[in-house]
Structure formats: C-alpha cells, structure tokens
Amino acid sequence: MSPRIPKRMAGCPVHGGLALPQVAARHTNDRRPPLFGINHPGRVNNLLAGRGCGGCGQPLSRRAGGKYTLLLRPADFTRGYSAEPALHPSDCARYAIEACPLLNGRMTSYRSTRRDLEAERCGQPDCDCRLWANSDDHEARAGASASPVYAAVFRQEDYRLRWGDVREHRDVLLGVALSGIEPLSIRLVTKGDPSVLDFTRALLMNLPLT
Template sequence: MAQPPVPIRCAGRPTLGSLVIPWITLHAGGRYLFGALDKDRRDRALAERRCQVCGQSFDERICLAVRPADVYAGYTAEPGMHPECLAYSVRACPMLSGDATRYRATPASSGLPGVAEEGHGPRAGRPADAFDAWWITPSSYCVKTDPEHPGQLLGIDLDVPVLRKRPIRPAAGLDLDSLFALARQALGLEDTASSCPYQPDGSPQPHNTAKESD
C-alpha cells in the first residue's frame, strides 16, 4: 500500500517505515514505540498548544479526534492537530483509518522498565471506538485539569463551540460504554465535567535507534 504524502509541517520529523513519528510518541529502550505516548510531551502539547503530530504551534484551526466516550467525559485526553496533520493521521494511523478493529491487549511499552502504562487498562483488547473530527478555533481551546489534583492535565475541554464535525471511522463492534455515551449525546444529557500515534493494534513493534533533540 502506498504511504500517504508527508505534510510539509512534518518534513523535519523522524520517520520509521516511511511513516512520520508523532511528536508525542514515546522513545524508550532505544526505540520509538508507536501506540505509546510520552506523558511529558503529551502534557507539553496540551499546555503549550502544540500539535501532537508535528509538535508545532497552532494557527487558525485546531482539529481534535473525538470518541463518544470523550464527549461523555467532557474532554479528549489527546492533544489537538493541525488540519493537515489530522488528514495524514487518518491515513497513517491504523486506529483512525479503520484498519485496526481492536485496541492493543497489552501496552506498546509492556516490559520496558521505568515506563508508566497507566490509562491503557480501560481500552485494552476492546473493539475500536468510533472517532469524529472536530474543528475548533484557538479561542475555544481550553485545557481541563483534575479538580482534586490541579496540576494534572486531563485534556482539551469539549464543552466549547465547534466549527465543524466530520466522522473519521465507525466503531468496530458493540461497545456498551460508547452506545451509552451516544444515547446521552442524542438526548442532550452530556456530562460537561481522550488520534493516535499509530500502531494501536498489537502488531509487533519495529525496532529503531532514531533520536531527536527537540
């Protein structure tokens, strides 16, 4: 299968197998781990308004990859993307493209010492969620924090004006949590109280020694 063209914004990013390595991808054990997030970079992307793919600041539009469960929670835990970086991810990421039908049963970082794996459990081995693309403006960009731990970033607030919504992929199978969230959304009962750095499907992780300093 032909690889999608790399956005100009990502021209300086390291690649693996002709695929751009997103800025928030974890680098551990001498290799990049597609499907695992670097928590520090994820938090920096949220706080500094950086794109999770290219790592650059946003312009006039910010795109979010949103699941029904995110709508129910009131925020998406993953950072936003430039429109062109989202378009690239929709073709390059198995989860967003629809090629992956389930989340990984074990974390991409499984077995690596000193690597946090929290947050993987709820999705582990479950059918892939539906994803929609939301376009928002920088003025609508707001990061939510944990009320009990103010220094902990939850993600991008979804209770904001949305310029446009477009489906990215349907759910891969029956998911009661997602169906419940969709029902609440249809009834207007959302609780206003999260894209993918590729390879979330459990396939073998490619080894590499690429490094970066940014």
C-alpha cells in the same frame, strides 16, 4: 502504501514509512523502535500547555479565523475534554487519520495483548523510558473493540485547558476542554465497533454513527 508525509511533519522521525507524531513515546536511541499508539506524558503536557500540535509539534494557529482539530471518542465528549493535544486541521489531522490503522478502519479492535511498557525500558541512563509505567487504560483497551472516532474542528479562540483532581493529585492538567464549546464541525472518521456504552454515549451527545 504509506500515506504521504505532510511538509509540516517533515522533521518528525520516520519508522516503517510512517512519521512518528510528537506525542509518541520513543527511546533516545533511534535504533530502538518507537511506540506508535503510546503517548509520552511529558510531551503531551508540554504540547497541551504550549498550544502545540500533537503531530508536528509546531504551534497551533492563533490568527483570527484560525482552527484546530481534535480526534475524539464518545467518552471524550461525555467527560468534557480531550486528553490528547490538538492537531493542525489541513495536514497533521488528515495524516493521522490516513496513517493510523484504528482511524483508517484497517483495525476494528486494539491489539489483544497489552503492551508492557515497563518491559520496554532500555536501561540507558539518558533515556526517560525509565519512567514509563503501565496504566489501567492500557490494560482495559487490550483486545477491546475500537470506539468510533470523530474529527471535531474548533475556533482557535475557543482553545482552553481543563484541569482537575486525579486520585491524590490536585490541579492536574487533563487536556483540551470541550464542555461549553461549540465545534465548527464534527465528522465521523471511523465507525469502529462501538460497545453498548459507546453507542449510548453517542446518542446522548447527538453524535453521528454513520
């Protein structure tokens, strides 16, 4: 049975009983299936810069005492930022953990065949899928064991962006900064099937593995 969709995500498209997060790639034509697990770069950047939730797309809390959640792999901690937008802790983050098979433990590895994003293009002139391109990250994850994932909760006052250089591009928006920020809490969401590298990263960052 699919988990209950939170009220905050009531406006999200639903496919196969699951609400599609705002970051997910999708076609303009709703009859074509969305790409769960594949993020839309434009939506990601807009949500990061606008302090929007990656689940529902609504603004994150800015009130005193407000919080946000990041779902993080060991590699995110060591590089010092999350490339994915933050989530509302009480509902959107909880729903993501319950709905995603890599987060709820139903899958311990990524799909064995790489998803060919260029082959997913629908050819409609008003659909930005014409810009979808395969990445080294997608290639590397195909068939790989799933990393441990942590839910880290932060104060809204600590939200800041991380910028950096990517190949020949300068001052690229990389994600939500982690370096130098103390989380309120860190919880292991799923153990995954950690590689030696992930295990080492977790040890270096003093992350729980159970």
